[in-house]
Every structure is written in C-alpha cells, then in structure tokens.
Amino acid sequence: xxxxxxxxxxxxxxxxxxxxxxxxxxxxxxxxxxxxxxxxxxxxxxxxxxxxxxxxxxxxxxxxxxxxxxxxxxxxxxxxxxxxxxxxxxxxxxxxxxxxxxxxxxxxxxxxxxxxxxxxxxxxxxxxxxxxxxxxxxxxxxxxxxxxxxxxxxxxxxxxxxxxxxxxxxxxxxxxxxxxxxxxxxxxxxxxxxxxxxxxxxxxxxxxxxxxxxxxxxxxxxxxxxxxxxxxxxxxxxxxxxxxxxxxxxxxxxxxxxxxxxxxxxxxxxxxxxxxxxxxxxxxxxxxxxxxxxxxxxxxxxxxxxxxxxxxxxxxxxxxxxxxxxxxxxxxxxxxxxxxxxxxxxxxxxxxxxxxxxxxxxxxxxxxxxxxxxxxxxxxxxxxxxxxxxxxxxxxxxxxxxxxxxxxxxxxxxxxxxxxxxxxxxxxxxxxxxxxxxxxxxxxxxxxxxx
Numbered sequence: 001x002x003x004x005x006x007x008x009x010x011x012x013x014x015x016x017x018x019x020x021x022x023x024x025x026x027x028x029x030x031x032x033x034x035x036x037x038x039x040x041x042x043x044x045x046x047x048x049x050x051x052x053x054x055x056x057x058x059x060x061x062x063x064x065x066x067x068x069x070x071x072x073x074x075x076x077x078x079x080x081x082x083x084x085x086x087x088x089x090x091x092x093x094x095x096x097x098x099x100x101x102x103x104x105x106x107x108x109x110x111x112x113x114x115x116x117x118x119x120x121x122x123x124x125x126x127x128x129x130x131x132x133x134x135x136x137x138x139x140x141x142x143x144x145x146x147x148x149x150x151x152x153x154x155x156x157x158x159x160x161x162x163x164x165x166x167x168x169x170x171x172x173x174x175x176x177x178x179x180x181x182x183x184x185x186x187x188x189x190x191x192x193x194x195x196x197x198x199x200x201x202x203x204x205x206x207x208x209x210x211x212x213x214x215x216x217x218x219x220x221x222x223x224x225x226x227x228x229x230x231x232x233x234x235x236x237x238x239x240x241x242x243x244x245x246x247x248x249x250x251x252x253x254x255x256x257x258x259x260x261x262x263x264x265x266x267x268x269x270x271x272x273x274x275x276x277x278x279x280x281x282x283x284x285x286x287x288x289x290x291x292x293x294x295x296x297x298x299x300x301x302x303x304x305x306x307x308x309x310x311x312x313x314x315x316x317x318x319x320x321x322x323x324x325x326x327x328x329x330x331x332x333x334x335x336x337x338x339x340x341x342x343x344x345x346x347x348x349x350x351x352x353x354x355x356x357x358x359x360x361x362x363x364x365x366x367x368x369x370x371x372x373x374x375x376x377x378x379x380x381x382x383x384x385x386x387x388x389x390x391x392x393x394x395x396x397x398x399x400x401x402x403x404x405x406x407x408x409x410x411x412x413x414x415x416x417x418x419x420x421x422x423x424x425x426x427x428x429x430x431x432x433x434x435x436x437x438x439x440x441x442x443x444x445x446x447x448x449x450x451x
Contacts, residue, residue: 281308
C-alpha cells in the first residue's frame with residue numbers, strides 16, 4: 001500500500017512536468033533542441049573527481065546506480081519527438097502509405113548518432129593522405145599506436161573526445177569504450193576510405209534522403225489538407241514537428257553514456273586496488289561481481305575469485321553463441337518456435353520492412369562490428385545492431401537483421417541514409433551466406449537469395 005501511494009505521488013509530480021515539457025517542445029522546438037544539446041555538452045565537459053579510497057568509490061558507484069535519471073531538458077523533447085512520429089500513421093491513415101511516412105522520417109537532422117557517423121566520415125576525408133597505411137595496418141595495431149601518440153593528426157583525437165564514450169553493446173558497463181580501445185573506429189575508418197564514388201559518400205546519401213523527406217512532407221501535407229482541412233492542418237503540424245524533433249530520439253541514450261563511463265571508470269579503479277591487494281586476479285574481474293558481492297570483498301576481504309572464474313568462463317561461452325532467442329517463456333520455450341513459419345519459395349526470406357527502397361548486392365554477414373570489412377554497396381547482415389554498429393552503415397548498401405523494431409537504432413539510421421532495411425528475418429545470418437548476392441526490398445519486407 002505504501003509503495004502504491006509513493007508511486008501515485010510520484011506520478012502526480014511528474015505529470016505536470018511531462019505536460020509542460022512536451023507542450024513546450026512542440027511549441028518551441030528550436031529552444032528544446034538547444035536545451036538537449038546544451039545538457040549533453042555540460043555532461044561532456046563536467047569535471048569529475050574520484051575519491052581515493054575503495055570504500056568511498058564504492059559508495060559513489062552505489063549512489064549513482066540508485067539515482068541515474070536523465071534531466072527533463074533531455075527527456076521531454078525526446079518524448080515529444082517519439083510522440084509526433086507515433087502520431088503520423090493514424091493521422092495519415094488513408095492518405096499516406098507506411099513507406100511514404102518512413103520516407104518523411106529519413107534524412108532526419110539533429111540525430112547525435114548520425115552526427116557521429118558523419119564526423120567519422122570527415123575524419124576519413126582528412127585521413128586520405130594516410131590511406132595506404134590505414135588500410136594495410138591491423139586495427140588493433142593502429143589503436144596501440146594512437147594511444148601511444150604515434151599517429152599523424154587527422155582529427156581522430158577530436159572524434160574520440162566527442163564520441164569515445166560509445167561502443168557496440170554500449171549499455172553494458174563491462175564493455176570497453178572506444179576511448180579505451182579505438183580498434184573498432186579504425187575498422188570503420190578503413191571502410192570509409194574504401195569509398196571512391198563521390199555519389200556514394202555518406203554525406204551525399206544523407207543529403208539525398210533529407211531532400212526526399214522534405215519533398216514527401218510537402219506532398220503529404222497537400223494531400224492531407226485536400227482530404228479534410230482540420231485533420232490536414234493537424235497532420236501538417238505533426239509532419240513538420242517530426243522533422244524538427246524526431247532526430248532527438250538518440251540523445252537520451254547518448255547522454256546516459258556519460259554516467260556509464262563514470263561508473264565504469266570507478267569500478268575499474270576499485271578493481272585495480274583490489275588486484276593490488278591480491279583479492280582479484282585482474283582489475284576487470286570487478287565486472288563479474290554484483291554490487292553487494294563487491295561490498296563484501298571491500299569490507300571483509302572475501303575471496304570470490306572462484307565465482308569470478310566461473311562467471312567469466314560462462315560469459316566467454318555465451319559470446320560464442322551464434323543466435324539468441326528474441327523471447328523465452330518461463331519454461332524455457334523459444335517463442336519463435338510456436339509461431340507459424342512465413343510462406344517461402346526457398347529463395348525468399350520474409351521479415352519486416354523498416355526502411356524503404358530496393359537494392360541488390362553482396363551480403364556481408366557480420367556478428368562482431370569491431371573487425372568487419374565492408375566494401376561500398378555490401379549489404380550488412382547481422383543478428384542485431386545498436387549505435388556502435390552504425391559506422392558500418394556509412395558504406396553499406398542495405399541492412400538485414402534478425403531482430404529489431406522499426407523505430408530502433410539500426411532501422412532509424414538506415415532511413416537517415418536512405419539504405420533499404422529489412423528486420424526481424426529469422427536466422428538471417430544462417431540462411432544467408434557471406435558473399436552471396438541478395439536483394440533487399442524494404443517496402444515488401446523481403447530478402448531474395450541469389451547466387
């Protein structure tokens with residue numbers, strides 16, 4: 001009962017703030033964007049000091065874990081952008097197709113992940129005088145040279161200052177950030193340097209997607225007003241606001257990475273001190289203990305190295321797993337096995353269209369983005385994607401994934417570049433061979449296998 005009262009009280013406090021924040025963003029989108037990016041810049045530049053003792057560090061980690069909430073300056077503009085995008089299909093029902101609405105949501109400005117990818121493309125442009133060295137040297141070796149300050153200055157240091165908090169699987173505090181190990185960035189940089197056709201340059205592709213979006217917006221606005229004046233004006237308002245606010249959807253997660261960065265650093269500092277005391281084999285063993293267990297080690301000197309060894313082995317085994325079920329029932333049943341298989345002629349895989357367009361190219365089956373070499377026009381086939389994968393989109397001609405949602409990171413970024421995408425294709429990385437010619441139809445939601 002007490003818990004329910006607390007929740008009701010919290011909801012009563014949050015409700016007015018949410019309404020004011022959302023309505024404020026809809027009324028003044030430029031101001032809302034300025035607040036979002038101002039808050040991100042504040043988080044980036046905020047000086048951080050860590051206490052000296054292990055106990056004080058752990059206190060800080062525990063306190064941060066309990067109070068890690070994003071500022072309203074970011075939350076409500078992001079929610080506003082998601083809301084206006086979600087409102088478009090019902091508002092435009094009978095006026096626009098799903099594919100046309102997705103076109104409006106392509107080439108979206110104010111997306112921090114897109115800005116990151118285009119910033120990497122700019123680094124690649126500056127790195128052209130060093131192209132042969134960057135293409136012929138293994139990424140891990142380049143990463144070591146970069147950390148040692150042995151590489152020429154072509155803008156990578158600035159890129160890592162701005163985006164070094166990112167990585168694939170970046171919401172896992174146990175995963176190294178790009179600032180710690182930039183090898184995946186060098187992999188993506190090499191892919192960018194393979195682009196020689198100016199028409200395939202990512203900034204040009206993004207620009208074309210933005211032009212198509214603005215043209216489609218104008219067309220749908222006219223169509224909607226022709227159907228019904230009041231509904232048309234409302235649809236036009238939401239269409240315009242979608243272009244001004246929907247790109248902010250990536251800002252919330254990006255802002256949250258700074259707290260994860262600080263938590264990871266503090267945990268590693270604790271791990272280093274416990275390693276010096278002989279309580280851990282390596283500093284990053286700390287990532288295989290939960291906070292109560294870590295508190296026990298800090299306060300009593302308990303030896304949990306056997307537990308850590310078991311969990312590390314289990315973790316490394318799971319990393320080798322080729323596929324992960326999307327959903328499991330409580331008895332362990334894989335939900336996908338209960339669903340009827342989509343009809344197939346043996347050459348067509350069926351999923352969900354997530355970014356419009358049709359493209360034919362060679363499949364590049366990738367399970368780890370850190371060492372994935374894509375030639376311009378290759379179609380990226382992956383189990384799933386997150387923002388740490390998106391630098392690969394700079395050269396990809398299409399996207400196929402086994403899981404996902406239309407508004408998830410991968411399909412969203414694919415639309416920004418005008419890359420056809422089909423998601424939720426069961427066992428795509430198994431059915432599609434690396435190097436196989438395939439056709440991706442983002443409107444039909446199909447992948448056709450060739451030779």
